[in-house]
Amino acid sequence: MDVSSTTDTHPTPVTTSTSADPDTLVQLLDPQGRRLDHPRYAGWAAHLDDDAVRGLYRDMVLTRRFDAEATSLQRQGELGLWPPSLGQEAAQVGSGRALAAQDFVFPSYREHGVALTRGLDVRALLRVFRGIEHGGWDPKAHNFHLYSFVIGSHALHATGYAMGVQRDGDVGTGEPDRDRAVVVYVGDGATSQGDVHEAMVFAAVTNAPVVFVCQNNQWAISVPTAGQARVPLSRRGDGVGIPSVRVDGNDVLATYAVTAEALDRARSGGGPTFIEAYTYRMGAHTTSDDPTRYRTREEEESWRQRDPIDRVRAYLGRAGRADAEFFAAVEAEAEELGRSTREYCRALTASPATAMFESVYAARHPLVEEERAAFEAYQASFAEPTRDDELHAPVSDARAAVAL
Amino acid sequence: MRRDPKVLLMGEDIGPLGGVFRVTDGLHREFGPQRVVDTPLAESGIIGTAVGLAMAGYRPVCEIQFDGFIFPGFDQITTQLAKLTYRSGGRVPMPVVIRVPYGGGIGAIEHHSESPEALFAHTAGLRVISPAAPADAFTMIQQAIASPDPVLFFEPKARYWDKAEVDVEAPVDLSEEAVSTGLHAARVVRPGTDVTLAGYGPTVKTLLAAADAAEQEGHSLEVIDLRSISPLDVATVAASVRRTGRLVVAHEAPVFFGAGAELAARIGEQCFYDLEAPVLRVGGFHMPYPASVHEEEYLPGLDRVLDAVDRSLAH
Numbered sequence: 001m002d003v004s005s006t007t008d009t010h011p012t013p014v015t016t017s018t019s020a021d022p023d024t025l026v027q028l029l030d031p032q033g034r035r036l037d038h039p040r041y042a043g044w045a046a047h048l049d050d051d052a053v054r055g056l057y058r059d060m061v062l063t064r065r066f067d068a069e070a071t072s073l074q075r076q077g078e079l080g081l082w083p084p085s086l087g088q089e090a091a092q093v094g095s096g097r098a099l100a101a102q103d104f105v106f107p108s109y110r111e112h113g114v115a116l117t118r119g120l121d122v123r124a125l126l127r128v129f130r131g132i133e134h135g136g137w138d139p140k141a142h143n144f145h146l147y148s149f150v151i152g153s154h155a156l157h158a159t160g161y162a163m164g165v166q167r168d169g170d171v172g173t174g175e176p177d178r179d180r181a182v183v184v185y186v187g188d189g190a191t192s193q194g195d196v197h198e199a200m201v202f203a204a205v206t207n208a209p210v211v212f213v214c215q216n217n218q219w220a221i222s223v224p225t226a227g228q229a230r231v232p233l234s235r236r237g238d239g240v241g242i243p244s245v246r247v248d249g250n251d252v253l254a255t256y257a258v259t260a261e262a263l264d265r266a267r268s269g270g271g272p273t274f275i276e277a278y279t280y281r282m283g284a285h286t287t288s289d290d291p292t293r294y295r296t297r298e299e300e301e302s303w304r305q306r307d308p309i310d311r312v313r314a315y316l317g318r319a320g321r322a323d324a325e326f327f328a329a330v331e332a333e334a335e336e337l338g339r340s341t342r343e344y345c346r347a348l349t350a351s352p353a354t355a356m357f358e359s360v361y362a363a364r365h366p367l368v369e370e371e372r373a374a375f376e377a378y379q380a381s382f383a384e385p386t387r388d389d390e391l392h393a394p395v396s397d398a399r400a401a402v403a404l
Numbered sequence: 405m406r407r408d409p410k411v412l413l414m415g416e417d418i419g420p421l422g423g424v425f426r427v428t429d430g431l432h433r434e435f436g437p438q439r440v441v442d443t444p445l446a447e448s449g450i451i452g453t454a455v456g457l458a459m460a461g462y463r464p465v466c467e468i469q470f471d472g473f474i475f476p477g478f479d480q481i482t483t484q485l486a487k488l489t490y491r492s493g494g495r496v497p498m499p500v501v502i503r504v505p506y507g508g509g510i511g512a513i514e515h516h517s518e519s520p521e522a523l524f525a526h527t528a529g530l531r532v533i534s535p536a537a538p539a540d541a542f543t544m545i546q547q548a549i550a551s552p553d554p555v556l557f558f559e560p561k562a563r564y565w566d567k568a569e570v571d572v573e574a575p576v577d578l579s580e581e582a583v584s585t586g587l588h589a590a591r592v593v594r595p596g597t598d599v600t601l602a603g604y605g606p607t608v609k610t611l612l613a614a615a616d617a618a619e620q621e622g623h624s625l626e627v628i629d630l631r632s633i634s635p636l637d638v639a640t641v642a643a644s645v646r647r648t649g650r651l652v653v654a655h656e657a658p659v660f661f662g663a664g665a666e667l668a669a670r671i672g673e674q675c676f677y678d679l680e681a682p683v684l685r686v687g688g689f690h691m692p693y694p695a696s697v698h699e700e701e702y703l704p705g706l707d708r709v710l711d712a713v714d715r716s717l718a719h
Contacts, residue, residue: 134491145459146492150483156449157484160456160464167412167438167462195480198449205444359494360528362552363584367635368528 020245020258022234025278028253031306033314035253044257050321056097056252057312057322058330060089063113064309065334066122069341070112070129074287078345079129083110087250087282090308091215092185093117094255095277098263099183100176102143104165106158106184109147110215114185118142123344132348151186152193155212158184159199162208162266171209172269179267182210183259189220191236192228200274204240209266211259212237212274215249217281222294237274249279250308280306353379405435408463411549412439414450415467415503424469425505425564447477454500455484463499463549471506471558472515472693478523485554486529497552498529501545506534507606507656508703509562511696518693519657524556525634525666532634533587534558534605538568540631543576547587550578558633560606588632590640596626599650599713602641602667604630607654607704614709625713633663638670645671649680650716654704659687681719684712 020026026041036042048056067085074082085092092113099105099117107114116122120142127136128147139145148154162182165171170180190196191214203210216233218225225233237244243265247258255277262273280303284291291300316322357372405411413428413435419442422429432440443450447468454464468474474481481502488496508517525532531553535541541559548555577586593608594615601611608629615625626644630637645651651671653664668683686704694702 133493134487135493135495138495139459139492140495146488146496150479153452153480153484156452156480157456157459160453160458161460162456163453164457164460164462168460194446194476195448195452198444198446199452201444201446202449202453359490359492361531361584362489362494362497362499363580365531365553365635366585366588366637 019238019243022232022238022244022246022276024246026245026247026254026258027251028257029251029311029315031250031311033311033316033318035315038254038257041254041257041261044260045253048253048256050316053253053312053316054322054326056093056256057309057316058333059093059097059113059116060252060309060312061330061334062337063089063093063116063122065338066116066341067112069338070126070345071283071287073126073342073345074129079126079287080131081129081286081288083286084281084283085110085112087280087303087308088215088217089113090252090312091213091249091255091277091279094252095183095213095259095275098256098259100181100263100267102170102177103181103183103263104143104145104158104161106145106154106161106182107147108151108154108185108187108190109149110187111147111185115144118144120144123341126341126345127348130345130348132350152190152196152199155184155186155190155193155196155199156202158182159203159206159208159210162203162210162272163206165209166206171267174268180209181263181266182208183213183263184210185213185215187220188214188216188218188225188228188233189223190214191233192220197236197240200237200240200242200272203272204242207269207271209269210272211262211266212242212272213259214274214276216276216278218279219281219285219291219295221285221289224295232276234274234276242272242274244274244276246276246278249277250306250311252308252312279308405431405439408549410461411463411465412441412457413465413467414441414443414454416443416445416450416469418442418467423467425561427503427505427559427564428467447473447475448480451477451480451485451500451502455480455488455498458498458500459488459496463501465501465503465549467503469505470512470516471504471518471520474502474504474520477502481524481530481554481556482527486527489553490529498554499549499552500554501548501551501557502554503545503557503559505561505564506558507560507562508693508696508699509606511699513696514693517696517699519655519688521556521558521633522657522662525636525663530554530556530634531588531632532556532558533632534560535631536560536563536593536605536608536629538566539570540629542570542572544587544631546576547578547583551583551587558605562606563609566609588635588637590628590630590632590637592626592640592644593629594625594627596624596648598624598648599652599716600626600628600641600644600648601652601654601709601713602628602630603654604633604663606656610704610706610709611654613706614713617706617710618713623713623717630663630667636663636667636670638667638674641667642671642674645675646678649678650719651679651683652686652709652712652716653683654686654709654712655688656703657688658690659685660690662687681716684716686712
């Protein structure tokens with residue numbers, strides 16, 4: 001849609017006729033690794049040949065290995081906190097691989113698998129959790145924004161960014177390298193936040209090219225989805241007029257397909273989509289909590305049977321779509337990523353304490369300059385290394401864990 | 405807006421209506437609905453989408469309809485807008501302006517007369533300014549929009565009806581220096597020798613009236629328009645206090661933990677041996693803004709300012 005030619009203040013409301021059945025999970029690969037047909041979505045994954053599926057498998061294995069390493073590093077006191085992504089690899093890799101390079105992603109704080117699909121060096125994620133930086137990477141380098149820790153706040157940023165994409169005229173031109181979409185990842189708990197609801201309202205009435213990917217991992221820290229909603233979360237999209245779909249989030253092909261369709265609609269001017277990726281967080285919310293206090297072994301075991309990686313492995317192993325050599329190579333690559341992650345993490349050191357005064361403002365600010373000068377004078381008044389120097393030595397002690 | 409196509413306005417009822425105070429009157433007709441955006445009725449949504457638009461290279465100017473309605477957007481302002489430049493190591497500037505009609509004196513109902521500026525001045529990453537006169541408002545809004553940092557632009561609604569000559573053709577200095585430092589420089593708007601009066605926004609007019617009245621009694625009062633609450637131009641006030649030895653600071657917001665407290669503390673530090681009297685503050689009481697029947701007593705009017713001047717001179 002060329003918004004510059006739009007003269008109507010309030011666009012015609014979109015209908016919800018493009019919604020899939022919000023109560024039915026879209027599935028293209030069952031837990032036994034059998035590929036399924038789907039009248040609407042199979043076509044969106046039809047081009048994924050064995051090579052492509054092997055690629056999805058690799059991404060998921062690497063994500064899991066990286067995540068396992070980061071979890072271990074936190075346990076060893078090398079990270080202040082870590083939000084594990086174990087179990088959510090398909091929801092993240094499937095949706096992430098459906099994106100085009102020019103699309104822009106607003107992650108929450110657990111999208112390690114999405115980061116990997118964007119080509120980001122995932123090890124950079126540790127800079128945040130080791131307390132070296134608040135950001136850690138350049139959002140523009142891979143069109144992957146910084147992690148967001150205020151639940152749901154970034155849904156509005158994504159929608160605003162998508163409104164900017166509209167104004168840039170990068171929607172509905174039909175040029176595949178120009179049309180852009182924006183994707184925001186939120187959790188099931190975030191759907192209760194006003195900001196997420198407001199973002200959906202803004203997206204709906206402006207017809208913004210934004211796709212909401214809600215990874216319903218069943219638990220908002222210790223509160224189950226039933227504590228957030230009495231209907232499938234996907235119905236929240238319908239409420240504001242956003243086409244919505246509910247997908248098996250442990251099925252990488254289905255997640256890929258529904259995201260690809262939603263992105264295509266966004267880029268071509270069809271507006272926003274809400275995707276509920278129904279999945280499960282196998283680990284803790286963060287390394288600060290203890291899932292045994294709020295859920296059962298039986299529940300975890302039942303989800304283990306639906307593991308997102310196992311089913312792709314079964315699919316590839318059947319009929320020889322991948323041989324032992326392939327699986328071994330992926331395993332070796334994952335081990336190397338784990339090793340280098342450990343090395344990278346331990347080598348991270350703090351910048352000088354004066355760096356904390358930088359970038360408070362983009363332009364000169366007298367108060368920051370005054371306080372920085374006073375701090376530098378104070379530091380210079382010590383002849384010997386200061387307590388501050390010790391505080392900013394490489395992190396090696398286990399830190400007080402703080403729940404997000 | 406004519407100069408920079410990336411500038412756009414967002415807010416409730418700012419389109420065909422021109423805003424409830426008509427500040428954006430005519431702009432919708434000239435620039436259309438994509439640049440003068442009538443948003444859904446959601447303050448967090450307005451600020452949060454403005455953050456995203458700024459990331460996409462736009463310069464949003466948000467209007468919050470009334471001071472007391474900024475709080476649904478408070479989270480986006482303080483946890484997101486104020487911090488994104490910092491947490492991104494300077495990679496993501498936030499050139500967003502938030503216009504807030506504020507202050508009392510217009511006989512409004514609850515939530516329509518508040519002065520929440522100190523809440524934002526306490527938050528690093530934000531700039532908080534308030535014009536006191538038409539010409540300054542014309543200059544300051546342009547510099548605020550040119551600023552690469554988020555600016556809370558508090559418009560004294562009791563002064564919306566003040567009229568003065570404004571040379572709209574005169575060039576406005578939008579240089580980096582003018583925007584980052586000059587925008588926030590306080591201004592001596594009336595020289596005097598006996599007591600320094602400092603205020604911003606709606607109180608400057610009151611302070612000037614107090615200086616007029618004091619002159620009849622033989623006292624020469626210097627009046628400073630602070631213009632900016634964060635950063636605070638302490639140097640200009642300190643230079644004045646070194647001459648007069650006395651300072652009275654006034655604002656409509658409650659005195660407790662207000663902008664006046666910060667100024668008083670800093671002047672105490674810098675001018676201890678120059679002061680002939682303690683720095684005195686005049687402002688709102690520690691209560692929600694009262695019903696309008698009492699606002700004349702609540703606001704720092706002429707008499708309360710002159711009373712503070714007398715107390716200062718009595719030392």
